[in-house]
Amino acid sequence: MPIEVLMPALSPTMEAGKLAKWLKKEGDSVTSGDVIAEIETDKATMEVEAVDEGTLGKILVEEGADDVKVNTPIALILGDGEDKSALSNGAGEKPGKEPAAKPATPEKAAKDDVGKQSPAEAKATGSAAANPPQPKALPEPDVPEGTEMVSQTVREALRDAMAEEMRADDRVFLMGEEVAEYQGAYKVSQGLLDEFGKERVVDTPITEHGFAGVGVGAALAGLKPIVEFMTFNFAMQAIDQIINSAAKTLYMSGGQMGCSIVFRGANGAAARVAAQHSQDYASWYSNVPGLTVIAPYTAADAKGLLKSAIRDENTVIFLENEILYGQSFPVPKLDDYVVPIGKAKIARPGEHVTIVAWSIGMTYALKAAEKLAEEGIEAEVIDLRTIRPMDTETIVESVKKTGRIVTVEEGWAQSGVGAEIAARVMEHAFDWLDAPVTRVSGKDVPMPYAANLEKLALPSVAEVVEAAKAVCYR
Amino acid sequence: MASTAAKSALSNAAPKSSGRAAGKRASPSGARSGSGAAKSANGALDFSKEQELHAHREMLLIRRFEEKAGQLYGMGLIGGFCHLYIGQEAVVIGMQMALEQGDQVITGYRDHGHMLACEMDPKGVMAELTGRRGGYSKGKGGSMHMFSVEKNFYGGHGIVGAQVSLGTGLAFANKYRKNGKVALAYFGDGASNQGQVYESFNMAKLWKLPVVYVVENNKYGMGTSLERASSTTNLSQRGASFDIPGEQVDGMDVRAVKAAGDRAVKHAREGKGPYILEMITYRYRGHSMSDPAKYRSKEEVQKMRETHDPIEQVRKRLIEKGWASEDELKAADKDVRDLVNAAAEFATNDPEPDPSELWTDILR
Numbered sequence: 001m002p003i004e005v006l007m008p009a010l011s012p013t014m015e016a017g018k019l020a021k022w023l024k025k026e027g028d029s030v031t032s033g034d035v036i037a038e039i040e041t042d043k044a045t046m047e048v049e050a051v052d053e054g055t056l057g058k059i060l061v062e063e064g065a066d067d068v069k070v071n072t073p074i075a076l077i078l079g080d081g082e083d084k085s086a087l088s089n090g091a092g093e094k095p096g097k098e099p100a101a102k103p104a105t106p107e108k109a110a111k112d113d114v115g116k117q118s119p120a121e122a123k124a125t126g127s128a129a130a131n132p133p134q135p136k137a138l139p140e141p142d143v144p145e146g147t148e149m150v151s152q153t154v155r156e157a158l159r160d161a162m163a164e165e166m167r168a169d170d171r172v173f174l175m176g177e178e179v180a181e182y183q184g185a186y187k188v189s190q191g192l193l194d195e196f197g198k199e200r201v202v203d204t205p206i207t208e209h210g211f212a213g214v215g216v217g218a219a220l221a222g223l224k225p226i227v228e229f230m231t232f233n234f235a236m237q238a239i240d241q242i243i244n245s246a247a248k249t250l251y252m253s254g255g256q257m258g259c260s261i262v263f264r265g266a267n268g269a270a271a272r273v274a275a276q277h278s279q280d281y282a283s284w285y286s287n288v289p290g291l292t293v294i295a296p297y298t299a300a301d302a303k304g305l306l307k308s309a310i311r312d313e314n315t316v317i318f319l320e321n322e323i324l325y326g327q328s329f330p331v332p333k334l335d336d337y338v339v340p341i342g343k344a345k346i347a348r349p350g351e352h353v354t355i356v357a358w359s360i361g362m363t364y365a366l367k368a369a370e371k372l373a374e375e376g377i378e379a380e381v382i383d384l385r386t387i388r389p390m391d392t393e394t395i396v397e398s399v400k401k402t403g404r405i406v407t408v409e410e411g412w413a414q415s416g417v418g419a420e421i422a423a424r425v426m427e428h429a430f431d432w433l434d435a436p437v438t439r440v441s442g443k444d445v446p447m448p449y450a451a452n453l454e455k456l457a458l459p460s461v462a463e464v465v466e467a468a469k470a471v472c473y474r
Numbered sequence: 475m476a477s478t479a480a481k482s483a484l485s486n487a488a489p490k491s492s493g494r495a496a497g498k499r500a501s502p503s504g505a506r507s508g509s510g511a512a513k514s515a516n517g518a519l520d521f522s523k524e525q526e527l528h529a530h531r532e533m534l535l536i537r538r539f540e541e542k543a544g545q546l547y548g549m550g551l552i553g554g555f556c557h558l559y560i561g562q563e564a565v566v567i568g569m570q571m572a573l574e575q576g577d578q579v580i581t582g583y584r585d586h587g588h589m590l591a592c593e594m595d596p597k598g599v600m601a602e603l604t605g606r607r608g609g610y611s612k613g614k615g616g617s618m619h620m621f622s623v624e625k626n627f628y629g630g631h632g633i634v635g636a637q638v639s640l641g642t643g644l645a646f647a648n649k650y651r652k653n654g655k656v657a658l659a660y661f662g663d664g665a666s667n668q669g670q671v672y673e674s675f676n677m678a679k680l681w682k683l684p685v686v687y688v689v690e691n692n693k694y695g696m697g698t699s700l701e702r703a704s705s706t707t708n709l710s711q712r713g714a715s716f717d718i719p720g721e722q723v724d725g726m727d728v729r730a731v732k733a734a735g736d737r738a739v740k741h742a743r744e745g746k747g748p749y750i751l752e753m754i755t756y757r758y759r760g761h762s763m764s765d766p767a768k769y770r771s772k773e774e775v776q777k778m779r780e781t782h783d784p785i786e787q788v789r790k791r792l793i794e795k796g797w798a799s800e801d802e803l804k805a806a807d808k809d810v811r812d813l814v815n816a817a818a819e820f821a822t823n824d825p826e827p828d829p830s831e832l833w834t835d836i837l838r
Binding site: 173199205207209212217222223250251252253258260290 | 578580614615622623630633638640642644646647648650680835837838
C-alpha cells in the first residue's frame with residue numbers, strides 16, 4: 001500500500017501553505033531523512049523530509065501550488081516490492097499516513113531551544129489562509145474617499161509601519177531578540193536590517209530585563225526605541241523597567257524627562273503553547289497610569305496605530321497577536337496612514353446589543369454578530385483598539401442605544417478589561433441598561449496544552465452568542 | 475561579635491589584590507603619604523592647588539547639605555526615605571572631575587551627592603526633599619527621584635540595580651549618536667548582586683558601549699555586610715566573565731578616584747567599551763534616616779572618620795602645602811554653610827505643589 005505524504009504544518013497556527021518546490025521527481029528512490037520538497041508560508045520556508053524508504057511514486061500536488069491545506073496528501077511513496085500498479089489500486093483508501101515532517105515547535109514555545117532548532121523549524125510559525133471576519137465599518141473618517149485599498153497581512157502592516165517611521169525619524173530604532181539577522185521571530189521585522197543596518201535594527205541577547213532597561217535608558221536620552229518582546233509572556237522579566245522606569249519617570253521628574261518608547265510583541269494565546277506562553281497582559285498594563293495600551297485587530301489599525309505609537313511621546317504597550325499576524329485585511333494605500341490612539345471604532349453597527357472586543361477577541365465578536373443577525377438580533381460591535389486611554393464615550397453612546405452590552409476578551413475575567421468596561425458602563429450609563437453587563441472571557445485557569453482543553457479555556461463564538469441572547473432575554 | 479564585624483569590615487577597606495588592576499590598587503593608608511610624591515601608593519596623582527580647593531569645597535557642600543537634610547528630616551520637614559551620602563563624598567567629586575561636559579550620570583536612591591556634584595542647584599534639591607513646588611521634580615519625586623536634563627543627570631532611581639541597565643541605555647544612545655560622550659552608572663555593593671547588572675555588563679561589552687560602572691562599595695547593603703551577601707567580595711572583578719576591566723579604588727581619596735576615573739573614562743571614550751571601578755568607601759550614617767545601624771560598631775565608624783575622612787584628607791594637604799590657611803578654610807566652610815542654609819530656608823518656605831499638579835506630567 002503506498003504511503004501518503006501529507007502537507008505538514010510549520011506551526012500549530014498554520015492552516016495552509018505553498019508547495020514551493022519538489023526536490024525529487026517521480027521514480028526517484030528516497031530514504032528516511034531525504035529532503036523531498038520545500039514548502040512556504042508567508043513567513044517561513046521549510047524542507048519536507050521523507051520518513052520512510054521507498055520510491056516517490058506519484059506527486060499529487062504540483063510545485064508552485066498555493067494554499068495547500070495542512071494534512072492534504074502531496075505525494076505517494078511506494079514501499080519495497082510495490083510498483084506503480086499499486087498507485088491505481090485505490091491508494092488513499094486506507095493509506096498508512098506519514099506525517100511528512102514533524103510539526104515544528106514554534107520558537108515562542110521554547111525560547112531555550114532557539115539555538116538548537118534548525119532555522120527552518122525555528123522560523124516555522126506561520127498562519128496562512130484563514131479568512132478573518134472583516135469589519136463592516138466604513139474606513140477611517142480621515143481616509144479620503146476613493147482611496148485604494150490593498151490587502152495586507154497584519155505582519156506586513158506592522159513591518160511597514162516601523163519602516164515608514166524609521167525612514168521619517170532617525171531617532172527611531174528597533175531592538176529585541178532575533179529582530180535583525182533572523183528577520184524577526186515571527187518575521188515582523190522582515191527586511192528592516194537590510195534597509196536600516198545593524199545600528200538601527202539591533203539583535204539583543206535573551207535578557208528581557210536588561211534590554212528593556214537599555215531601551216528605556218536610550219529613550220530617557222532622547223532616542224525613540226521600539227523594543228520587541230518575542231512575546232509579552234517574556235516581558236514579565238522586564239515589567240519593572242516598563243512600569244517603574246518607563247511609565248513613571250515623567251511624573252517623578254515633574255515633567256522634565258519623559259520616556260518615548262514602544263514595547264511591542266505578540267500577546268495572549270497562540271495555539272497549543274500552554275500556560276507560560278499564552279497569557280493576555282492587556283489588563284495588567286492597562287492598570288498603570290503613564291502607560292498607553294494598544295491592541296489592534298485589523299492590519300489597517302495595526303499599521304496606523306503603530307505609527308501613532310512610535311510618534312507618541314510616551315511609553316506605549318503595543319499588544320499584537322500571533323494568530324492575527326498572518327491574516328489579511330484591506331489597508332488604505334496612503335503615504336502616511338495613522339490612526340489616532342484612544343479612539344474605538346464601530347466595526348459593525350447594530351441596535352439590539354453592544355459587543356465590545358479588541359485584538360483577536362474581535363474574531364469571536366464579529367462571527368457572533370453574523371450568527372445573531374440570522375436570528376434577528378443586530379449587534380453593534382465595537383473594536384476598542386486602545387485599552388488605555390479607554391474610549392468610554394463610544395461604548396456609553398452605544399449602550400444608550402442598545403441598552404445591553406457584552407464584553408469579549410481572551411484574558412481572565414477577574415480584574416480584566418471587561419470588568420473595567422462593566423464598571424464604566426455602570427458609572428456612565430446605569431439608567432440605560434436593560435440587562436446586567438455580561439463578560440465573556442478566558443476561563444479562570446492556566447492555559448492547558450491539550451487541544452480540547454485549550455479550546456474550552458478560550459472564549460468561543462457560541463459563548464458570545466449565548467451571552468448576547470441572554471442580555472436580550474432571548 | 476561587634477568587634478569581629480568591625481574588623482572584617484575594616485579589612486575590606488583596604489582593597490584586595492585584583493590581578494588586572496595590580497599596580498593601580500588603592501589603599502587608604504596611601505592617602506597619608508601626600509608628601510609631594512607625584513603618585514601615592516593608592517594610585518592617586520597629586521592635585522594642583524585649584525583642584526584641591528575645588529574638591530574641598532564640593533565635598534564640603536555635600537557634607538553640609540546632607541547634615542542639614544538629616545536635621546530637616548528630624549524636624550519632620552522631609553518625609554519618606556532619606557539616604558545620606560556622608561562619608562562617600564570623594565567618589566562623586568573625583569569622578570565628576572574626570573568627566574567632560576555632556577557626559578551623563580545616573581545612580582540609585584542615595585543620590586543627593588551625585589546631584590550636587592553635577593552642579594544641580596542645592597535649593598532645587600532641598601526643596602524636592604521637602605516636597606515643595608520649587609523642587610527639581612515639583613515635589614513629585616522626592617529624595618530618590620530627581621533629574622536634570624540640563625545637567626545630564628538621569629536620576630535618582632529607587633529600584634536597586636535598575637539604573638545599571640538604564641545607564642547602559644544612556645551609553646547606547648551615545649554610541650548611536652556617535653557623540654563621544656560617556657555615561658557613568660553608579661550602584662552600590664548591594665546592587666552588585668542583581669541579575670540585570672550582569673545582563674547589562676554583557677550587552678555593554680558586546681556592543682562596546684561607552685559606560686563606566688562605578689560600584690560604590692560602602693560595605694553594607696542596607697544592614698547586610700558585603701561578606702554576608704556576596705560569594706565573592708572583590709566587586710571590581712564582577713565583569714571578569716565578560717572581559718570588562720575593573721579596578722579597586724580608594725574611594726576615600728578624591729585624587730585616587732579622579733586618577734582611576736580618568737583611566738576608565740578614557741577607555742570608554744576611546745570606544746573600548748565598559749570599565750568597572752569599585753570604590754572602596756564608607757557611609758557614616760545608617761542606610762536611611764530610620765536605620766540606627768546596629769549592625770556595626772560605633773568604633774568602626776569612628777575609626778573610618780578619624781583615619782580616612784575624604785574631606786579631612788584634602789584639608790590636611792591644603793594646610794601642609796600652605797595652599798590654604800585655617801582661616802581661609804573656615805571661610806570656605808562658612809560660604810558652604812550659607813549656601814546650604816539658604817537652600818534649607820527656601821525648601822522650608824517654598825509652598826507645596828498646587829493640588830492641580832496631582833494630575834499633570836502623567837503623559838506628554
